Amino acid sequence: SSELTQDPAVSVALGQTVRITCQGDSLRSYYASWYQQKPGQAPILVIYGKNNRPSGIPDRFSGSSSGNTASLTITGAQAEDEADFYCNSRDRSGDHRMFGGGTKLTVL
Amino acid sequence: QVQLVQSGAEVKKPGASVKVSCKASGYTFTNYYIHWIRQAPGQGLEWMGIINPNSGSTTYAQRFQGRFTMTRDTPTSTVYMEVSSLRSDDTALYYCARAYSSGWSEGFDFWGQGTLVTVSS
Numbered sequence: 597s598s599e600l601t602q603d604p605a606v607s608v609a610l611g612q613t614v615r616i617t618c619q620g621d622s623l624r625s626y627y628a629s630w631y632q633q634k635p636g637q638a639p640i641l642v643i644y645g646k647n648n649r650p651s652g653i654p655d656r657f658s659g660s661s662s663g664n665t666a667s668l669t670i671t672g673a674q675a676e677d678e679a680d681f682y683c684n685s686r687d688r689s690g691d692h693r694m695f696g697g698g699t700k701l702t703v704l
Numbered sequence: 705q706v707q708l709v710q711s712g713a714e715v716k717k718p719g720a721s722v723k724v725s726c727k728a729s730g731y732t733f734t735n736y737y738i739h740w741i742r743q744a745p746g747q748g749l750e751w752m753g754i755i756n757p758n759s760g761s762t763t764y765a766q767r768f769q770g771r772f773t774m775t776r777d778t779p780t781s782t783v784y785m786e787v788s789s790l791r792s793d794d795t796a797l798y799y800c801a802r803a804y805s806s807g808w809s810e811g812f813d814f815w816g817q818g819t820l821v822t823v824s825s
Contacts, residue, residue, distance in 0.1 A: 629811040631749070638799060638815040639749065645809025682749050684812070691763055693739065698748040 600628075600683055600696035607702040608673045616668045618683030618696045626686040628666035630659060633698075634679045642681075643668055670701075678703045706730040708738075708800050708816035715822045716790050723786040724819045726800035733781035734758040737803040739812060740774060740785045744796040754803070755783055790823045797821075 600620040608614035618628055627646060631639035641650050643659035656671045666685070670677055683696040711725040726738065740752040753764040755774040762774045773786045787794055798819045801812035 627809055631812070633749075638818055639812075640815070641811045641813050644804070644811030644813075645806070648809060648811075650811070650813055680748075684749075684751070686810075692765055693751045693754070694765075695741075695749040695751055 600685060600694055602681075602683060602696035602699045604697065605700045605702070607704055608670070609704050610675060611672055613669065613671045614673055614701065616670075616681050616699045616701065618666045618668075618685075619664055620685065620694075620696075621664055622685055622688045622694075623661060623664050623666050625688070626690070627661065628659070628683045628685045630657075630666075630668045631682045631684065632677075632679045633682065639682065673701075673703050675703050677701060706802070706814045708802060708814055710798075710800060710816040710819045713820040713822070715824065717825055718790055718792060718823055720790050720823075721786060721788045722790060722821055723784055724798050724800075724821065726783045726785075726816050728757075728781045728783070728802070731802075733778065737805070738776075738783045739801045739803055741799045741801060741812075742796045743799065743818075744793070747796075752785070752798075757781075757783060787821070790821075792823050794821060795823045 629644040630642050633639040642657045647659045658669045660667045680698045682698045707729045709727045714722050739754045742750045752768045755762045757776045771788045776783045800816040802814040804813040
């Protein structure tokens with residue numbers, strides 16, 4: 597299918613590790629990229645490709661992929677990580693892109 | 705430094721048109737594709753399409769074919785998204801974003817600040 601599926605909400609205790617997942621058939625062929633969006637702000641890129649972080653993104657953010665599932669892991673979640681997270685990838689044709697529905701991360 | 709600066713908020717009546725601009729600076733305009741992304745109030749991100757600033761070629765998501773037109777003006781390093789026959793469900797934040805690509809790795813590494821388009825009678 598031409599969809600990316602994310603859990604709507606995930607919570608994590610302060611300082612613990614959390615994994616946010618993104619499922620879709622096209623992820624067997626293409627990498628996902630991950631975006632963090634805080635209220636009232638534009639999204640920012642946190643992970644792209646196999647496991648690449650743009651300059652300025654803390655190393656507690658990492659990415660991985662297996663089969664039809666891409667994952668964003670935050671190791672030692674901080675209060676400032678509370679946000680909506682979106683995955684993005686190409687569709688099966690490779691010509692179009694698509695976003696997952698987003699995951700709201702709460703840091704307890 | 706890389707910047708994408710979008711035009712200001714717009715309020716339009718149903719049936720009207722709107723043209724949102726996205727002016728790039730701090731890099732070679734023709735070297736990076738630009739994507740447009742829409743976010744309805746309280747909703748998630750939705751990919752609209754991509755424009756090649758070098759050739760002007762475009763690709764649209766299926767639901768954004770017909771009333772939506774992406775163009776670019778190379779001398780001013782500006783891309784545009786025009787929406788015609790506006791409907792109330794076009795009310796949203798419209799973002800432009802630059803695509804960084806290296807092999808099969810891709811990410812939207814710089815985003816505009818967003819342009820709120822409100823469609824209301």
